[in-house]
Amino acid sequence: MDPNIIREEEIEQLLAGLLDLYGYDFTNYARASLRRRINRIMIVDKLPSFAELFYKIKSDPAYLKHFVAEVTVNVTEMFRDPQVYATIRREVLPVLATYPFIRIWHAGCATGEEVYSMAILLEESGLLHKSLLYATDLNHNMVEQVRSGIFPMRHMKQYSENYIAAGGKQDFSQYYTAKYDRAVFSSTLRKKLIVATHNLVSDSSFNEFQMIFCRNVLIYFDKTLQEKVLQLLDNSLEQRGFLVLGTKENLRFSAIAPGYLPLAPKDKIWRKRQ
């Protein structure tokens, strides 16, 4: 892929347009990755020039949706990094079990695989009945997808292996019904989800949670935006609550770091101090 199809000033023009016209603020996204994704969209969509791309974004609402969904990364899987879920099962769930009511936020949930993973853990620990899992993403399409609980059947073998690596003891296939090439997850899991659009860049805190997942979201932001989002997460987490980031993400550069104790440094799970 030619990394130079789109020029730096064209990116600036595009980002300013997206913000002015639609309120999508990508200006503090990490630039190297953003540039790569915009280039990729232009190649995949066979757009010969920046002018063409910009015109489509301005004139075609369906294309705008498509662009936003493609420029943001929505790659995820169930029980991704199984050892993280093993740690949650072992060390976090026993603490959550002591609360009368459990609220968990999956911030930037994409297609929702991690939300369902957590719902399965809670169900197996007998905690799902007193839990609510809030799943938010800036993409409206993603939100619909999470609500449906329908995932491609072809991924189930991998997810089942992840589930077992995460300490799962049941038959993973009991959680879904196969319908042709789709796996429809059970309504027991779905009815505890609250799904909504929420933009971490521009929206504010909307509740207090005992646990927040924000995995592989911060890597797409520059340091300024990372800090802003971490402050938002901090404001949304109760004292003694748990924060879970992606396995290559870190709190260490943040002003909120002193307020947190590492629970499992390799798994990137922190606990907020009192």
Add this chain to the structure above:
Amino acid sequence: MAQTTVGIRTVLVVGGSAGSLDPVLQIVGALPADTDAAIVIVVHRKAGSDSILSNLLAAKTSLPVKEVEDKDPVLTGHIFLAPPDYHLLFENRNYFALDASEKINYSRPSIDVTFESAAAAFGSTVVGVLLSGANADGAEGLAAIRNAGGLTLVQDPATAEVYYMPQQAILLGAAGQVVHKDQLPARLAALLRRQP
């Protein structure tokens, strides 16, 4: 040990896949201790195969070896390893960035992604090396480095355990030099030694 990010003149990016472990270890083993370059290694490996490769590399060199985390600084005299299941990019000359988006050439990390990013951030000061492998990843990235004026070396396919990957780079015209496996470590060491 150089801890500064100022005045980096050279970044060495090394990519490889099947059959590249041996040449990677030889190259790392020969790196000069006083280099002003940052060394970045991207090899295809299975997700979750953590720390094993880091440990193997660390046993071969006195230079610090680190698997990159998000926004880690690019430091001279350090060896950085692309983590499994993430693409590794240079956000700019000072910081790395990670990206967990879809695989490129069936690979994450993709060598093309890192090479193209290196070319964009460091231009003609990049040295790119492509080793043994069984897919075409890396060839286009190496071409990007060459087009940006960087120096590109390809392992002679005849001396590679799997010829395909270096062959693709040569066919694409991305190879500045085609080098015998046994001569690569010394060639790179000479390029990276601190200039008086």
